[in-house]
Ligand SMILES: NC(=O)C1=CN([C@@H]2O[C@H](COP(=O)(O)OP(=O)(O)OC[C@H]3O[C@@H](n4cnc5c(N)ncnc54)[C@H](O)[C@@H]3O)[C@@H](O)[C@H]2O)C=CC1
């Protein structure tokens with residue numbers, strides 16, 4: 001019997017199925033473990049170079065290639081992600097991604113899966129871990145700046161895994177913030193300015209496509225935690241210099257932040273630690289100080305999320 005071409009043997013897992021298989025309660029502990037392994041810089045745990053990017057100038061975007069190998073876990077994957085800074089009229093998403101999971105021994109493809117939900121959920125999961133480690137105990141007020149895809153996943157992860165008494169949102173177009181409020185299940189206050197949204201907030205999530213600072217240090221309560229998720233290019237900003245200089249800055253990857261983060265590069269600040277260093281007990285979590293977690297996104301986060309999806313998919317397909 002003629003064998004099927006190898007590509008057709010690979011599981012194909014579309015967006016809705018990935019969404020139905022991925023849950024924060026299982027994903028976040030795996031992300032936490034992966035961040036610790038990444039920061040141990042042990043090549044049998046994780047090999048993950050800083051992503052390569054190719055500009056798509058005509059479309060105001062980039063293609064990012066994000067390979068990862070976890071030898072001890074037998075996980076080999078790469079994500080292909082295109083991200084765009086689209087104009088207001090566009091109906092296309094800002095992020096379009098595919099994750100390929102390979103068998104490390106043969107190099108054959110095990111699965112091809114949609115990377116949109118993986119990107120949204122693993123990013124929100126990493127930010128949730130940053131907040132859990134770095135926010136003040138008893139944090140009550142969460143502010144989210146931006147109301148797109150990442151805002152929604154961050155709202156879901158933060159309200160499911162942590163407890164806040166109040167959630168505020170701001171968007172540069174008010175109708176975007178109003179639409180966001182209608183799409184979520186809990187109460188959210190729409191704010192007319194960034195300052196109104198963040199004054200007194202304990203945790204602030206920045207998930208905009210801005211290329212200029214939207215969040216100023218003078219509005220941020222001392223001791224607040226900021227998860228800064230947008231501005232993933234060396235000349236893009238979301239946070240101003242005063243906030244960057246006031247805060248203790250943590251990152252997912254030190255090399256990633258120094259290569260890609262405009263907030264880090266242009267403010268000239270040092271990355272104090274990776275989240276994985278805190279998880280590994282190598283560096284302290286300064287909960288009482290103002291902290292920034294600069295997230296760029298890492299292949300190892302995609303690898304563990306995709307592996308989890310694949311495990312769940314197999315269990316469902318073969319009724320394990
Ligand atoms: N750190 C990471 O791992 C990841 C970071 N990202 C980044 O997160 C950000 C948000 O991504 P998505 O939610 O997928 O995008 P999105 O397009 O769904 O949402 C972007 C939000 O920013 C707002 N916005 C657009 N231009 C703005 C401006 N000039 N000033 C203020 N707000 C503006 C939009 O109205 C919208 O509310 C992007 O910068 C993206 O590159 C995305 C995926 C992973």
Ligand SMILES: O=C([O-])C1=[NH+]CCC1
Pocket residue numbers: 064081083095119232296297298
């Ligand atoms: O990690 C990721 O997938 C991305 N980071 C910035 C845009 C996409």
